Amino acid sequence: METLRALAEPHRFQIVDLLLEGPRPVGDMVTQLGLRQPQVSKHLRVLSDAGLVDVRVDAQRRIYALRPMRFQELEVWLEKYRRLWEGNFQRLDALLDEMKTDEKKHGRTKR
Amino acid sequence: METLRALAEPHRFQIVDLLLEGPRPVGDMVTQLGLRQPQVSKHLRVLSDAGLVDVRVDAQRRIYALRPMRFQELEVWLEKYRRLWEGNFQRLDALLDEMKTDEKKHGRTKR
DNA sequence: AACGTATATGCGTGTCAAGGAATATTTAAA
DNA sequence: TTTAAATATTCCTTGACACGCATATACGTT
Numbered sequence A, B: 001m002e003t004l005r006a007l008a009e010p011h012r013f014q015i016v017d018l019l020l021e022g023p024r025p026v027g028d029m030v031t032q033l034g035l036r037q038p039q040v041s042k043h044l045r046v047l048s049d050a051g052l053v054d055v056r057v058d059a060q061r062r063i064y065a066l067r068p069m070r071f072q073e074l075e076v077w078l079e080k081y082r083r084l085w086e087g088n089f090q091r092l093d094a095l096l097d098e099m100k101t102d103e104k105k106h107g108r109t110k111r
Numbered sequence C: 001a002a003c004g005t006a007t008a009t010g011c012g013t014g015t016c017a018a019g020g021a022a023t024a025t026t027t028a029a030a
Numbered sequence D: 001t002t003t004a005a006a007t008a009t010t011c012c013t014t015g016a017c018a019c020g021c022a023t024a025t026a027c028g029t030t
Helices: A002-008 A010-019 A026-033 A037-049 A068-079 A091-106 B002-008 B010-019 B026-033 B037-049 B068-079 B091-106
Strands: A053-058 A061-066 B053-058 B061-066
Touching (some): A010 A037, A010 A061, A026 A061, B002 B010, B002 B037, B010 B026, B010 B037, B010 B061, B026 B037
Antiparallel strands (some): A053 A061, B053 B061
16 A cells, blocks of 8 residues: 555654644744755655645645545555454464364364 | 554555454465565564564464554554544644735734 | 475565755745 | 745665575474
C-alpha cells in the first residue's frame, strides 16, 4: 500500500501528525520540525502523490492539509485485524496442531 | 513508527495478510507467495523484530502467527485521524484564511 | 551415523530514496 | 521592473535494504 510507504518515513510521519492540528504553510513545518525547506517540500510531494495531503495556493505560500480518504482506507484495512484482539482468534493454531499430531500418530488420517 | 516501516514492504504486507487467515509455517508462505525461502525468512525476521508476529517451534518447522499488540497500537494512532472524516474538521482552514486576510486589510488585528 | 527436510543466516550486488546544496519558479512589494 | 519572500525542483552523494545464492543450523527419520 502506497499509503504505508509514505507514512513509514519518520519525517513524513511527523509532518502528518503536525497537519492533524490543522492546515499549515510549508514554512511553518520547516520551523516546527527543524528540517530544511527543500526536504520538507520533497516530503510533501510524496505525501501529495500518495493522496495523503492536498495544497491550497495562497499568494507565495502553499497551505497543506490532510486528505481524509487514505486514512479512511487504512482504517478499513486495519479493521480486518481487529478480530486479532477481540478474542476467538488463533484458535486455528490448536487446530493445525491437532492435524499434525494426528498424522504423526496414525499417518494420513484424512481422505 | 517501526510498525509502519515493516508493513510498508509489499511482500511483508502480503505475508501479514496471509497470516490473518491463521498461523502458518514458513514453507506454506513460500509456496503461496511464490517467493524464495530465504527471502521469506528474512521478511519474517523483520516482522518479528517489529513485534508483528511471533514464532512457535514445531519440530523443524516454525509456525508464525500474528501478534495483536502492534495492530492495536496502529489503530489507536489512527483513531486520532478519524475526526478527519467525521465532519467538523478543516474548519481551521477557513479560520487561518480569515486571519490572513485580516492582516492584509487592517494589519495586526490581534492583541 | 548418515541423510533429508525445514528454516535461518551470511555475503555480495543493485536499486532506490533521503539528505544537502544550488538553483528555478512564483507571487508580492517597492 | 527590480527585489524579496516562499516554495519547488534538480543534481549529486550516500546509506539502507531487498534479492539471489550459498551455506549453516536444527530436527526427525532411517
